Amino acid sequence: MKIIDLTHTISEDMPVYPGTEPPKLQTANTYEKDGFKETLLTMFSHTGTHMDPPAHIYAGRTTLDEFPITQFVGKGLVIDCTDLNEGQLITMDYINHVRDKADVAEFIIFYMGWDKHWGTDAYFGDYPYIDEEVTKYIIESNKKGVGLDVIGIDPISDGNLSIHHKLFAENEIVVIENLANLGQVGNEIFTFCALPLKYLSSDGSPIRAIAILEN
Template identity: 45%
Template sequence: MIIDLTHTISPETFVYPGTPRPAFSPTRTLAQNGARETLLQMGSHTGTHMDAPRHILPDGCGLDQLPPSQFCGRAAVLDVSHLSAGSYITADFLRQQNGYLRSADYALLYTGWEKKWGTEAFLSEPFPVLDEEAARYLVCCGLKGIGTDAISVDPLDCGEYPAHHVLLTGGLVIVENLCLKKLVGRKDVMFFALPLKYAGADGAPVRAIAEFRDFPEKEMMEE
């Protein structure tokens, strides 16, 4: 079974404060040209998207420099929707998932914020984020990346992006604005998030999907 984890991008799509909204305009039409073509104008971090090290780090690599293997892997889906608005996901909580995380390539954080998508609350209410120690712990787990259904892994009013710095310096990619509700409680998730490949990509929209798979019994027992 394939599950789509991606929000559809439209001119009404929520964007990070200060980022221009997407704009679509036809460049060719069926009536005039016999084919449709659309000019897409949007920021590189629009909708369900991936952050590259280049997004934050002066000498960070772009998504175009990473191998395709970076963009897929087994996912540990962590339900943190019990946390109140503005709470921090701590390293102590993550340590309780140690075996599960150590057998995964991606940690996907379900905060419950995807239910607010399309409402003002998605941006106006503070969502659960990682504290700096938790971000360091995830780096130590040897992951390829982390995902969240919120718009960031750092608070919107935090201009220094501590979790971003730790994760991206540690070689992880970050996927934001995911749809994760259908994955909660599953431990058989294979995750794919394929970004647009353009030169110097600091980030890019992705088509994120999940596939339910039977993993080897030994890996399951390690959890």
């Protein structure tokens, strides 16, 4: 068995969505004064590698703490889209190329190689994004989730979050953003685990995402 960490480290100088304050990691207790170390974490619920539920967009829809734990573990498939240039669309050609695997996968994860820009201004550029047909496929095939190694499933220029709205309107699905190290996973079905914090009425949460590959 091989386990790959797909999660960016949370730090005070990490990239955050434009307009969002970066996290704060404040030392609350020290070895010298208190005999132990404790850190006060202050961050938005969509910080770093994180997960969005339907309640992120729609009032009254499912929050992360309302999902069964089975929502966060399942068969994943990484789809390589690294040949795309800035602002280009991920079309059904990428799905159809691996359709037999895509149909059985519970999580579709798009690999743009964008994590190489993590920590730079380029990370907020015109990354590739999914088109309407791919969005429709994800909805109609009842996937547990869709993931990407960019800051959002919508293009950075779309303040209306159109793709979020379509995915979350009626489906019980999660969106995972800011994944890392997808190039290490390969193109076979693997076990994907993405566990959010369980806090009340959670509209989103940082996660620890991993890929479990069988030998």
